[in-house]
Amino acid sequence: MGAAVHTYRYRSGSRVGERSRSVGLATSGGTALTGPSVHPFFYRGRLPASAAEGLLAVAKVAHTRYYQPSGRASLDPVVTCSGDRLRFEAFSGCCGVYARLDVLSGALDGEVVDRGTTNVDVNEPLRRALSRVVGRDPLHLSVGSDRMVVTTREAAVEERKVPLPTRWLRGFAETQVITAGFDLRAELAGPDAVRFVRSLPRSARGPVWAVPAGRTLRLSGRPAAGAVCLAGPYRLEALGPLLPHARSMRVYGPAVPSVPSRDRRPSVSAWELDLGHQRLVLVLSPEISRGLSGEGAVLDALTAPDGESDAELVGSLLTFEPRVDIADLVERSGLSEARVRAALTRLGTSGRVGFDLAESAHFHRELPFDRRVALAANPRLVNAKALAAGGAVRVESDAVVVTAAGREYRVVGTSCSCTWWMEYRGTRGKCQHVLAADIVRGQS
Amino acid sequence: MIEWNALQRLLEDAEPADVAAALRGLAPPQRRRLAGALVAYERELRTSGAGTWGMSATLAVAGAALLPASSSAAWLLRHQSGAENPTLVEVLRDRAVPWLPELASRLADRLPTRELRAGLFHLVVALVEESGGRAPMSDGFLFHLAALGSPLWLREAPGRSALVLPMLDVDGVGARLSPWWSDALLAMVGDGLLDRSALLDASISRLQRGGRTGEVAGFLALHDLLEPTLDEVALRARDYVSLLTDARSPVAGRAQELLQRLDTAGALDSELFHESSRRLLARTEKKLVRAQLAWLADVITRAPAHLDALLAVATTAFRHEAADVQALAVDLVGKHLGQAAPATREQVLREAAVLAPDLAAVLGVDVRPAPTVAVAAFVPPGPVVPIETVDELQREIRSLFGRRSDHPDAIQLERVLAALVTFAHRDRPALAAGLAPVSDEQEWIQPRPATWHDRPHDAPVLALAAVVCAARLPSASTDGPGDRVAWTDTLRSIGGQPPGRAVIERLHEIAVGLSCSPRPALVSTPTTTTGLIDPAVLEQRLRTAEAEGWQPWPSDLAHARLRVPGGDPVEIRTLYSKEAGEILAAVPQMGPIGPVDTAAPQRGGAWMTCWPSLVPAHRDAMAGHLLPALRMDTVGRTSGHPLLPLLAEADGPIGGAMHLALCYGLGAVVAENRMHAVDALLILAARGQLDGEALGRVVGMQVARREIVLGRVVPALRDAALGGAAPQVWELVAAALPPLLDPAGAVQPVPGLADLIALAVELAQQLRPAHDVPGLAAVASKRGPSRLVAEAKRLAAAVACAA
Numbered sequence A: 001m002g003a004a005v006h007t008y009r010y011r012s013g014s015r016v017g018e019r020s021r022s023v024g025l026a027t028s029g030g031t032a033l034t035g036p037s038v039h040p041f042f043y044r045g046r047l048p049a050s051a052a053e054g055l056l057a058v059a060k061v062a063h064t065r066y067y068q069p070s071g072r073a074s075l076d077p078v079v080t081c082s083g084d085r086l087r088f089e090a091f092s093g094c095c096g097v098y099a100r101l102d103v104l105s106g107a108l109d110g111e112v113v114d115r116g117t118t119n120v121d122v123n124e125p126l127r128r129a130l131s132r133v134v135g136r137d138p139l140h141l142s143v144g145s146d147r148m149v150v151t152t153r154e155a156a157v158e159e160r161k162v163p164l165p166t167r168w169l170r171g172f173a174e175t176q177v178i179t180a181g182f183d184l185r186a187e188l189a190g191p192d193a194v195r196f197v198r199s200l201p202r203s204a205r206g207p208v209w210a211v212p213a214g215r216t217l218r219l220s221g222r223p224a225a226g227a228v229c230l231a232g233p234y235r236l237e238a239l240g241p242l243l244p245h246a247r248s249m250r251v252y253g254p255a256v257p258s259v260p261s262r263d264r265r266p267s268v269s270a271w272e273l274d275l276g277h278q279r280l281v282l283v284l285s286p287e288i289s290r291g292l293s294g295e296g297a298v299l300d301a302l303t304a305p306d307g308e309s310d311a312e313l314v315g316s317l318l319t320f321e322p323r324v325d326i327a328d329l330v331e332r333s334g335l336s337e338a339r340v341r342a343a344l345t346r347l348g349t350s351g352r353v354g355f356d357l358a359e360s361a362h363f364h365r366e367l368p369f370d371r372r373v374a375l376a377a378n379p380r381l382v383n384a385k386a387l388a389a390g391g392a393v394r395v396e397s398d399a400v401v402v403t404a405a406g407r408e409y410r411v412v413g414t415s416c417s418c419t420w421w422m423e424y425r426g427t428r429g430k431c432q433h434v435l436a437a438d439i440v441r442g443q444s
Numbered sequence B: 001m002i003e004w005n006a007l008q009r010l011l012e013d014a015e016p017a018d019v020a021a022a023l024r025g026l027a028p029p030q031r032r033r034l035a036g037a038l039v040a041y042e043r044e045l046r047t048s049g050a051g052t053w054g055m056s057a058t059l060a061v062a063g064a065a066l067l068p069a070s071s072s073a074a075w076l077l078r079h080q081s082g083a084e085n086p087t088l089v090e091v092l093r094d095r096a097v098p099w100l101p102e103l104a105s106r107l108a109d110r111l112p113t114r115e116l117r118a119g120l121f122h123l124v125v126a127l128v129e130e131s132g133g134r135a136p137m138s139d140g141f142l143f144h145l146a147a148l149g150s151p152l153w154l155r156e157a158p159g160r161s162a163l164v165l166p167m168l169d170v171d172g173v174g175a176r177l178s179p180w181w182s183d184a185l186l187a188m189v190g191d192g193l194l195d196r197s198a199l200l201d202a203s204i205s206r207l208q209r210g211g212r213t214g215e216v217a218g219f220l221a222l223h224d225l226l227e228p229t230l231d232e233v234a235l236r237a238r239d240y241v242s243l244l245t246d247a248r249s250p251v252a253g254r255a256q257e258l259l260q261r262l263d264t265a266g267a268l269d270s271e272l273f274h275e276s277s278r279r280l281l282a283r284t285e286k287k288l289v290r291a292q293l294a295w296l297a298d299v300i301t302r303a304p305a306h307l308d309a310l311l312a313v314a315t316t317a318f319r320h321e322a323a324d325v326q327a328l329a330v331d332l333v334g335k336h337l338g339q340a341a342p343a344t345r346e347q348v349l350r351e352a353a354v355l356a357p358d359l360a361a362v363l364g365v366d367v368r369p370a371p372t373v374a375v376a377a378f379v380p381p382g383p384v385v386p387i388e389t390v391d392e393l394q395r396e397i398r399s400l401f402g403r404r405s406d407h408p409d410a411i412q413l414e415r416v417l418a419a420l421v422t423f424a425h426r427d428r429p430a431l432a433a434g435l436a437p438v439s440d441e442q443e444w445i446q447p448r449p450a451t452w453h454d455r456p457h458d459a460p461v462l463a464l465a466a467v468v469c470a471a472r473l474p475s476a477s478t479d480g481p482g483d484r485v486a487w488t489d490t491l492r493s494i495g496g497q498p499p500g501r502a503v504i505e506r507l508h509e510i511a512v513g514l515s516c517s518p519r520p521a522l523v524s525t526p527t528t529t530t531g532l533i534d535p536a537v538l539e540q541r542l543r544t545a546e547a548e549g550w551q552p553w554p555s556d557l558a559h560a561r562l563r564v565p566g567g568d569p570v571e572i573r574t575l576y577s578k579e580a581g582e583i584l585a586a587v588p589q590m591g592p593i594g595p596v597d598t599a600a601p602q603r604g605g606a607w608m609t610c611w612p613s614l615v616p617a618h619r620d621a622m623a624g625h626l627l628p629a630l631r632m633d634t635v636g637r638t639s640g641h642p643l644l645p646l647l648a649e650a651d652g653p654i655g656g657a658m659h660l661a662l663c664y665g666l667g668a669v670v671a672e673n674r675m676h677a678v679d680a681l682l683i684l685a686a687r688g689q690l691d692g693e694a695l696g697r698v699v700g701m702q703v704a705r706r707e708i709v710l711g712r713v714v715p716a717l718r719d720a721a722l723g724g725a726a727p728q729v730w731e732l733v734a735a736a737l738p739p740l741l742d743p744a745g746a747v748q749p750v751p752g753l754a755d756l757i758a759l760a761v762e763l764a765q766q767l768r769p770a771h772d773v774p775g776l777a778a779v780a781s782k783r784g785p786s787r788l789v790a791e792a793k794r795l796a797a798a799v800a801c802a803a
Helices: A049-062 A124-132 A166-179 A190-198 A233-245 A299-303 A307-317 A326-333 A337-349 A371-376 A379-389 A419-424 A432-443 B004-013 B016-022 B028-048 B056-066 B069-078 B085-095 B100-109 B118-131 B139-148 B151-156 B160-169 B179-190 B196-209 B213-226 B230-235 B237-246 B249-264 B270-281 B286-302 B304-319 B323-339 B342-354 B357-362 B390-400 B410-426 B428-434 B436-441 B460-471 B484-494 B498-516 B535-548 B554-562 B571-575 B578-585 B619-633 B643-649 B656-666 B671-686 B692-704 B710-740 B753-767 B776-780 B787-802
Strands: A005-010 A022-025 A027-032 A043-047 A078-081 A086-091 A097-103 A109-112 A116-120 A139-143 A158-163 A182-189 A207-213 A216-220 A228-231 A248-254 A269-274 A278-284 A353-356 A361-364 A393-395 A400-404 A407-412
Touching (some): A022 A124, A049 A086, A049 A139, A049 A278, A097 A166, A124 B196, A166 A337, A166 A353, A182 A207, A182 A216, A190 A248, A216 B671, A216 B710, A228 A233, A228 A269, A233 B237, A299 A307, A299 A337, A299 A379, A307 A337, A326 A337, A337 A353, A379 A400, A379 A432, A407 A432, A419 B390, B004 B016, B004 B028, B016 B056, B028 B056, B056 B085, B069 B100, B085 B118, B100 B139, B139 B160, B151 B160, B160 B179, B160 B196, B179 B196, B179 B213, B196 B213, B196 B237, B230 B237, B237 B249, B237 B270, B270 B286, B270 B304, B286 B304, B304 B323, B304 B342, B323 B342, B323 B357, B323 B753, B357 B753, B357 B787, B390 B410, B410 B460, B428 B436, B460 B498, B498 B554, B619 B643, B619 B656, B643 B656, B643 B671, B656 B671, B656 B692, B671 B710, B710 B753
Antiparallel strands (some): A027 A116, A043 A109, A078 A086, A086 A097, A097 A278, A182 A248, A207 A216, A269 A278, A393 A400, A400 A407
16 A cells, blocks of 8 residues: 655755754755745744754654654655744654644744745754754754755755655644644643653553643553543653653643543544743554554545535635634635634645644645645545445435445444444544445435 | 476475476576466466465576566565575576676565565575675665674675665664674774774764664664774764763763763863753663762862852752652752852752752752642442344444454443343344354354353353354254263363353353253343342342243353342342242352362463453452462563453452452553552542552562562552542551561661652651651661661651651
């Protein structure tokens, strides 16, 4: 699966200046305010030294497989410049951990050249240089550069072809949709956050639950009221270096426990360090062996009628806002609030908006990959469409019967008789049979 | 020229050398013709399922002799075992093909980076040597080179030393870097084949990347072997500082050591020292933090000009979890605070708010201990909801056979069994048809009658499968069901713990019953989710059975008897009407669960999560049965299981077995099991059933006997206190301490005793308990710098302050 290949074209790779204190991030592809760009140039200026540690944390997630480590994952971080802030996003090679560093306006001291999204090259010399930034001196950073490509020597770009697994892209999109439905479950003061994260058992591989206890959290083997699932606590390791800088740590989980209390099914969780003018957030999948790509949260948005045209309209109104103002979009698009929200979810499924838990708002970014790959390749949806189109769906009085691979599956409401549904009971979205039934019912 | 039939015989029976000899010197058309037959033959073997077992060597040689460049690599990846490599290379040499380097590179690309394929690696090496081409640079090849290759090979041809740095960049290589390799790399530096600084940089870069212990250890050993000089360290000071944050302990320790050496030589600038302190003091390892505080004290004396900045950074250690480390930092800061600027003093005192109250008081800061939390209310067990439809039933069955079937929910199993028996009696054909999807999915579950002639299963999941198999056929009373006593004897001879056998016997009774003597219902199905049966409901079930003229199966009845709340399970018959009492009295004295089998092997059983619900009103007895398994949890890495919370939710008095079970849980090796123990303590606390003192005595004794280690117990107890059981945990610790305290100082204290006392200090400061800990005063009055004595003094002070 996912045989697509992405080609990074960096102009000579990221550079490290004298004394290692200035780094120039090379950019590859993406979109600026003015439209698609080969090597966008967004920012040039100073950042606090701790931003170097934040960038390293994001790069570390991008280069790690937390499940069955083998070889290095090699998809580069994505940076979005929204005018008043820079966001660095990455997704682990196992597709189970999402990381984002937000450098807010209070920490930016420089010139915003343009707004938009692009890939940035984090090579070994750059990583080395970032880890050498210590102490109080600021980090000089540029995202892209204004050097024009004129000479033939300059034109020799550094090309790197990497496999772009569709589950990676889908996971990226899925994370936005899942976290948009999250609630704040706990907030720990800096010292408590330090002690909690440091006390986590490194060896635990299964899901455990973090239960609010006074000012802090304690771990439990079973979900309790208000608990947040923490699957594979070692996957929070990227928070480590920044913990001493944290003013507080906020923990988010799914809004309503949609399952009864005897249910031990794990769920997605988000862990956010507030570093003052910066924030680092990690989103963990429900089990270490599960990527965020298979959570199925995007499926409803993808099958909704009129979804596509609303999303096109709303998408055309976005200009890399740091936080999307829904009331404003309602006014400018002429759509109802519900349709604008649905459109944003749909834009999320194709990587065109992200979700910022701290602000409880979407932000505009255009993932610098061919989006159609992600949209077209949701395997469950592809299968469902094939079933619907192939006449495998039969509506009966009390159920919809879907015939797939020689077997009959009975769909009642949103539940199905297939094994997959049996195992997850809706916690990972609809199965292909329910989706096929939805498609047929929607048509009739 | 050899014909295909003859070649086929050689492939099947002969040695690789025979195949090579037979295929030597073929003309291209002959080769093409045989290649076609060979490919077709091999495809036939693969697709027919016959397989190519035992033939890979001859197939590999034949492929090398016949196939064109395009398909050789894929062929050799499929059929290459290693032993035939010399023959293979010989055959390729005879053909004099120009594509050997390309073949080597293609095979190298497919070398895995996680496990080793020695034969394939050696083939690639042989091909590289044969063709004289460049060595491949794929991650897989470099990984194999580190694991299986030799440094000598790198010296054999010019240019191969260029492989070293890329090799050191591959993940997984660190764990394969033997001392032999490291020595050889150092020798290559000496011979001018490798650049020393590049090698040093590569090892530092890998230390920065981190990874598993073994992986990091390999690079640390290489780094240490290089013995970086002061100049080299000075040049890389910032790199070493970056290792202080989250590198593994030995790595951070080495970086600390080198930076300190640099400082001694006067070559570490103050900003880097400051940053080193900030990073090291924020670490958890006491050894590193203590060393850093000592270094910091040294620098303060040496360079009083930086006092304010240094004091500010020293407060980082205030956040350390251990009070003794906090105390060291308080000592250091307190000594110099008088000379600090007012702003610094203010900052230090602000940071002191995270200290333990008695340590903050040293600095004149009043800190209130964190308020205790109320324990979360106990959610009483709910009713057992019966399964309504055959469709629902088959779904539940499939989930019992699904991926998460290691620790099934006992109540889910009960609901399934109840529905199987009831539906089978009501409409057998409908049930049989409705269960078809189960067989579709699990091919081993097909309609099959059950009798007592069957061999007993040792796994409950197989016994459940037998029930489902029996339910799919109509019942037939033609053949006799067989001899149950003999079956039970065989089951006993298989082994396992009595509750596990009871589960299996009950399941098989239902299977045989469905096949030979169906009943309208089970009487032992629980009415609450802990496994209890409401006595009124049981009586009603028994009356109905009598009115309808049927008798429950024997195990069914016996299990029902064990599930009634209260009292001795044998005596409950007096609770019932005369008729019901007679039925119960007629139960054969099989006692579905015998006494704890101390002779049984010390291991758990499958589906232990189903055990507590067998005797839900007698958890202490069940805890006794679970003790062997729970004890194993304290010895080795076992799987996580929620047994202790299940026992805590059940009913009945708590005695020695429950306390020992909880004790083993607190000392379990696997973190998840310790969490389950904490959950169990909190459930008991919420129900007002946690006797901290009694449990504490057991914990103290087990720790003294070295059955469990405090390093695991103390954090678990702290979590339980945090979760709302602080008063009970104080009682527990206060009762556990006396047998561990040794006023005479005659024996070595158990490891971690100071941590247990430190936990007691936290709790005493929080709760201000009214009573003393026997034996504490004697330990606290001792002299000497030991941490144990220091913590004992703090505890004595905290208790005295409360009294």
